[in-house]
Amino acid sequence: MIDTHAHYDSRRFDDDRDGLLSSLPQKGVGWFLSCADSAQSCKDVLALAEKYPHAYAACGIHPHNASEVDWMRFKPLLRQYLTHEKCVCLGEIGLDYHYDFSPREVQRALFARQLVLAVELDMPVSAHIREATEDALKLLQRCHPRGVVHCFTGSIETARILLNLGMYLGFGGAVTFKNAKKPLEAAAFCPIERLLLETDAPYMTPEPFRGKRCNSTHIQYTAQKIADARGITADELIGAADKNAERLFGIRLA
Numbered sequence: 001m002i003d004t005h006a007h008y009d010s011r012r013f014d015d016d017r018d019g020l021l022s023s024l025p026q027k028g029v030g031w032f033l034s035c036a037d038s039a040q041s042c043k044d045v046l047a048l049a050e051k052y053p054h055a056y057a058a059c060g061i062h063p064h065n066a067s068e069v070d071w072m073r074f075k076p077l078l079r080q081y082l083t084h085e086k087c088v089c090l091g092e093i094g095l096d097y098h099y100d101f102s103p104r105e106v107q108r109a110l111f112a113r114q115l116v117l118a119v120e121l122d123m124p125v126s127a128h129i130r131e132a133t134e135d136a137l138k139l140l141q142r143c144h145p146r147g148v149v150h151c152f153t154g155s156i157e158t159a160r161i162l163l164n165l166g167m168y169l170g171f172g173g174a175v176t177f178k179n180a181k182k183p184l185e186a187a188a189f190c191p192i193e194r195l196l197l198e199t200d201a202p203y204m205t206p207e208p209f210r211g212k213r214c215n216s217t218h219i220q221y222t223a224q225k226i227a228d229a230r231g232i233t234a235d236e237l238i239g240a241a242d243k244n245a246e247r248l249f250g251i252r253l254a
């Protein structure tokens with residue numbers, strides 16, 4: 001299993017991070033992508049990637065923290081992080097109009113700048129889009145990056161537009177939630193060669209562990225739910241999703 005989106009620098013792993021991360025390969029997790037959300041977090045996820053062979057890093061600024069960034073100062077640092085041999089993605093970036101922790105125009109400007117940089121460096125992005133579909137699609141259409149819309153919970157119509165742009169769709173614990181029909185519908189609709197599995201650990205824990213802290217081993221519950229909806233086995237789904245992750249992020253394990 002490959003976890004294409006987790007936050008292992010989160011404080012919620014401070015008490016047992018090393019024990020947990022060291023144990024993941026034995027528990028069937030081939031590798032994971034730990035996504036940064038702030039300037040400090042970029043350094044933290046790179047440190048994790050240096051420490052564990054099965055850890056990779058995504059560096060970027062989350063829309064929540066958009067207003068903390070002075071782009072002219074940060075851009076050269078980000079560029080440098082992105083050249084790290086274990087940094088395989090620019091993320092987590094995007095727009096979040098649900099929480100609005102940063103002003104929307106600041107979020108849009110930073111998202112656009114990070115998309116332009118991703119295209120310039122030919123790096124995939126991991127995009128977070130919450131209640132901002134229209135504006136996010138406009139920027140994705142304008143910049144045309146490659147990458148994934150993580151934790152996709154949108155409509156089939158939105159899925160179609162993203163797929164036409166060449167994007168992958170990432171599915172996590174939300175597909176297992178009893179009240180959430182839309183995410184599972186999209187996961188059943190998504191062409192198998194564009195589907196990625198993820199946790200967003202420590203968040204978005206799938207059933208039957210909802211409410212507890214999430215970790216990459218929980219992918220199997222998300223995979224089972226999507227596989228059932230598609231009429232295939234969880235192993236088939238995981239096999240396909242793993243290949244997609246290796247293709248998108250350019251990672252080939254021996």
Ligand SMILES: [Zn+2]
Nearest residue numbers: 005035092200
């Ligand atoms: Zn995330």
